[in-house]
Amino acid sequence: MKPFEHVRAERTERALAAHARHPRAQYLAGGTNLVDLMKLGVLDPPLLVDIGRLPLDTVAETSDGGLGIGATVRNSDLAAHPLVRSRYPVLSQALLSGASPQLRNVATTGGNLLQRTRCPYFQDVSHPCNKREPGTGCPARDGVHRDLAVLGHSAHCVATHPSDMAVALAALDARVRLLGPDGARELPLTDFHRLPGDRPERDTVLRPGELVTEVVLPPPAGTSAYRKARDRASYAFALASVAAVLAVADGRVRHAALAFGGLAHRPWRARAAEEVLRGAPADEETFARAVDAELAAARPLRDNGFKVPLARGLAVRVLTDLAAAS
Amino acid sequence: MDREGTAGRDDGRGEGRDGPEGPTSSVTLRVNGTVHALRLDNRTTLLDALREHLDLTGAKKGCDHGQCGACTVLVGGRRVNSCLLLAVACDEPVTTVEGLARDGRLHPLQEAFVARDALQCGYCTPGQICSAVALLDEAAAGHPSHVTPPHAARAEGAADLTRDEIRERMSGNLCRCGAYPHIVDAVADAHRETVR
Ligand SMILES: Cc1cc2nc3c(=O)[nH]c(=O)nc-3n(C[C@H](O)[C@H](O)[C@H](O)COP(=O)(O)OP(=O)(O)OC[C@H]3O[C@@H](n4cnc5c(N)ncnc54)[C@H](O)[C@@H]3O)c2cc1C
Ligand code: SF4
Ligand code: FES
Ligand code: FES
Numbered sequence: 171m172k173p174f175e176h177v178r179a180e181r182t183e184r185a186l187a188a189h190a191r192h193p194r195a196q197y198l199a200g201g202t203n204l205v206d207l208m209k210l211g212v213l214d215p216p217l218l219v220d221i222g223r224l225p226l227d228t229v230a231e232t233s234d235g236g237l238g239i240g241a242t243v244r245n246s247d248l249a250a251h252p253l254v255r256s257r258y259p260v261l262s263q264a265l266l267s268g269a270s271p272q273l274r275n276v277a278t279t280g281g282n283l284l285q286r287t288r289c290p291y292f293q294d295v296s297h298p299c300n301k302r303e304p305g306t307g308c309p310a311r312d313g314v315h316r317d318l319a320v321l322g323h324s325a326h327c328v329a330t331h332p333s334d335m336a337v338a339l340a341a342l343d344a345r346v347r348l349l350g351p352d353g354a355r356e357l358p359l360t361d362f363h364r365l366p367g368d369r370p371e372r373d374t375v376l377r378p379g380e381l382v383t384e385v386v387l388p389p390p391a392g393t394s395a396y397r398k399a400r401d402r403a404s405y406a407f408a409l410a411s412v413a414a415v416l417a418v419a420d421g422r423v424r425h426a427a428l429a430f431g432g433l434a435h436r437p438w439r440a441r442a443a444e445e446v447l448r449g450a451p452a453d454e455e456t457f458a459r460a461v462d463a464e465l466a467a468a469r470p471l472r473d474n475g476f477k478v479p480l481a482r483g484l485a486v487r488v489l490t491d492l493a494a495a496s
Numbered sequence: 497m498d499r500e501g502t503a504g505r506d507d508g509r510g511e512g513r514d515g516p517e518g519p520t521s522s523v524t525l526r527v528n529g530t531v532h533a534l535r536l537d538n539r540t541t542l543l544d545a546l547r548e549h550l551d552l553t554g555a556k557k558g559c560d561h562g563q564c565g566a567c568t569v570l571v572g573g574r575r576v577n578s579c580l581l582l583a584v585a586c587d588e589p590v591t592t593v594e595g596l597a598r599d600g601r602l603h604p605l606q607e608a609f610v611a612r613d614a615l616q617c618g619y620c621t622p623g624q625i626c627s628a629v630a631l632l633d634e635a636a637a638g639h640p641s642h643v644t645p646p647h648a649a650r651a652e653g654a655a656d657l658t659r660d661e662i663r664e665r666m667s668g669n670l671c672r673c674g675a676y677p678h679i680v681d682a683v684a685d686a687h688r689e690t691v692r
Contacts, residue, residue, distance in 0.1 A: 173518020176538045176584045198585060205541070205580045206561050218538075220585055246574075250639040259646055266642040270668025271634070272627065273562055275574045276581065395646070404642065404667035 172214040178223065182383065185221050186351060189379045192217040197381065199242060199281035202273050207286060211295045212302060222278075226383055229253070235389040241280035241382045245335065246271065248279065258387060260394035260413050264338035264431075267398045270405050280382035283336055283346070283362070284374065287329035287435075288407055290314055300326045301370045308370075311471065317409065320468045320477050321434040327370030328471060330432055331363055332407050337431035338396055340439050341413035344387050350380035359385070363436030370435075391425045392417030393496050397488045398431070399480050408432035410481040416492040418452040428464070428489070430481055440464040443485075452496075457489040458482075521584045527552065528595025534583075542586050543567045543578035554593035554622040558670070565669035568623035569593075575630035577668075593622035596629065604689050605629055608682040616673035624669045628683045631665045632690055641665050657687050 176198075179185035189195045196215035198204055199222060207213045226240035229251050237253060248254055249265035269277060291297040291309050298306035310318055310328050318328045336359065344359040363374050376382070398411035411431035417424040426447035428440040446460035461482050468478045517537050525532045525542075527550060534549055543560075546552040546569070558566030560579045567579040572588030596603035605628050608614070615621045635655040643664045644655060655661065662683045663676070671679065 171539045174538055175519045176521055176582070178585075198582070201582060201585060202562055202577075202580050205582060209561065218582075222585055223587075246639070250637075255640065262640065263642070263646075266640060266644075270562075270565065270577075271631070271665060272565060272568055272575045272577045272668045273580075276576050404664055 171208050171211075172216075174208075174215055175217045176220060177217065178220040180223060182224055182226070182349060182381065185219050185224060185381060186349065186379060188217075188219045189381075190351060193378065195219055195379075197221045197280075199278040200244070200273075200276035201281075202269075202277050203281060203285040207293070210293055212286075212293060221280075221381070226280075232386065237387040239279055239385045239387070241384060242278045245269070245274040245277040245279070245282060249274065257390045258338075258342060258394060260341060260396045260415065261335070261338040261387075263396035264334040264398075264411075264413060267396060267408075267411070268334040279335075279385055282333050283339075283359075283382060283385075284376070285333055286373065288332045289318060289329040292329065301329060301366075301373075304369075304371045314473075315471045316473045317407070317432075318471065318474060319434050320470045320474055321430070321438055322365045323435065323469070323471075324366045324368065324370070326368050327366035327435065329366065329370065329435055331373070331434070331436050332432075333437070334396070334398060334408060334411060334431055336363070337411055337429050337437040338394075338413040339385060339387075340429035340437035341394070341415050341427045342387050343391070343427065344385050346382060347384040347386060348376065348380050349383045350377050352377075354383075356386075360437070360439045366435045373435075391415055391427065393492050395488050395492055397484045399484060410477050410484060412481065412484040412488050413437075414485070414488045414492060416452070416489060416496065418493055418496045421452055423447045423450055423452050423456070426460075426489075428461075428485060430464075430485070433468075433477060433481060440485075442467070447489075452493040454486060454490050457486045457493075461485045461489075523583050523586075525550070525583065525586065526589045528591060529589075536583050538582065538584050540583045541579055542569070542571070542576075542581040542583050542590065545583040546578065546590070546592060552592050552594055555626075556619055556622060558620070558623075563670075564620070564623075565627060566620050566623040568626045568669065570626055570630060573630070573633065575627050575668075591626070593625055596625065603629065605632075605682070605686045608686040608689070609679075612678045612682040612685060614678040614682040615671075615675050620669060620671045620673075620675075624666070624671070624679055627666060627669045628679075628686065631662070631683065632687055634665070635661075635687070636690075654691070657684070659684065662687075 195217040198218040226242045394415040400406040415427040430438040443460040443464035450456045556566040558564035570591040
């Protein structure tokens with residue numbers, strides 16, 4: 171690990187000011203991804219601005235009946251929060267399906283959104299990688315890519331975003347609040363993460379020095395659930411996962427939001443599937459047709475074609491279960 | 497809060513100082529009830545601070561990347577992987593496996609591990625035990641897990657610790673010797689002991 175300065179920020183404005191001292195400074199939240207990548211030599215920030223004690227650690231109901239989730243709320247606390255468990259089960263389930271209890275006790279909302287890909291070449295500095303070193307190439311495309319993207323990838327990068335939490339947030343129509351040197355802004359979570367295109371080094375639209383301060387959920391729009399397929403029963407990243415929110419009235423779909431994890435460079439909101447679902451009979455046949463409409467866009471690589479039927483099965487199952495329960 | 501000399505403060509006048517190896521900070525760690533004032537290279541993880549600077553070698557280094565749980569200790573009563581926690585970022589009391597015994601008596605989980613023969617080589621054991629101590633507290637507080645049925649997730653009160661629940665809740669601790677069945681037995685025993 172390269173030497174670095176460590177500065178503890180107690181207030182949000184101080185964090186921004188400290189970060190401005192160095193162009194390659196990094197915010198340190200739980201450190202479960204950042205410290206790991208520093209040990210691997212993937213990142214070598216000269217300055218860490220420790221935001222672990224910023225007063226952004228609360229979960230509170232908003233005036234419209236939604237939920238405001240601070241950027242430094244720990245993943246375990248969020249998963250166990252009574253309002254999350256009762257109103258947004260998809261979020262609690264997604265969090266609990268990720269990492270381990272030890273990691274979730276430390277990992278934060280902001281850090282979870284901004285965790286880097288688990289692409290093996292990205293994590294190994296002895297290989298080229300467009301995301302780590304722009305312009306060096308993408309060995310994953312023709313190399314080891316069983317765990318990587320089937321949707322939205324580019325010639326420059328086929329990585330996936332590893333977060334489970336972010337997939338749930340995408341289906342919940344969450345919004346992300348940011349504070350940067352140029353002020354505050356807010357955007358839908360689905361616009362926060364990018365597709366790789368020809369700039370795979372940029373995971374998100376976050377600007378230099380910008381801090382995630384809060385994630386805001388609208389009131390729940392239906393019943394919800396998360397389902398994840400992985401290589402072992404626990405403590406593994408998703409091969410494919412699905413977050414779904416469903417509301418049914420008189421046997422027809424009143425609201426449906428569907429997002430896939432493990433398939434793309436960002437949580438994949440399935441708008442084409444939702445189009446088919448809206449107003450249609452809430453039955454398995456419709457669900458299968460909707461999911462197929464979405465996955466028609468899949469472009470599997472040599473070794474990850476299995477993800478398409480896997481994701482299809484997960485999505486149809488989750489929607490069917492939700493319909494049965496409502 | 498137990499922390500005195502914090503690493504560089506946000507006013508930029510902090511106590512950070514450049515040593516030959518790189519920036520260092522004065523760090524106050526409270527471990528198993530004893531306060532230690534240390535000057536550490538900022539790169540030092542809590543695990544290395546415990547093992548290399550405080551001679552507390554109970555917490556083990558397995559993977560050093562958050563993947564195995566051998567380094568599990570309690571920070572502010574919560575289980576964490578000490579290999580991914582920078583010592584300069586640690587400002588709550590730390591409990592390691594060395595600090596679990598009370599008045600010369602082993603912690604009920606330590607006793608259960610011995611009684612159930614829940615180990616072979618023992619390398620993962622300190623991490624397993626610290627993890628299990630926190631597991632019982634989390635379950636008592638009603639925290640759900642990935643295998644908790646959704647209807648139970650809405651219920652109040654302590655979580656029902658089935659074998660599946662124990663396995664899932666211990667999944668952050670790997671055991672290369674495969675002592676899992678006895679580890680689950682030991683945790684179940686200690687749980688029965690504590691809820692009695
Ligand atoms: C063995 C292992 C298994 C895992 N399995 C899973 C899994 O199955 N599913 C899953 O979803 N995750 C998994 N994870 C990843 C884990 O969820 C992330 O490491 C964690 O969420 C990161 O949060 P953190 O607070 O520790 O972030 P940090 O490591 O502190 O930060 C990560 C990045 O985010 C930036 N950052 C953090 N907070 C902010 C903020 N508020 N504003 C701006 N920038 C910020 C940091 O500068 C850094 O670049 C796993 C991790 C490990 C080590
Ligand atoms: S898929 Fe992306 S992260 Fe992986 S090697 Fe290619 S460019 Fe790098
Ligand atoms: S040594 Fe920390 S998790 Fe393996
Ligand atoms: S007893 Fe040997 S690793 Fe667990």
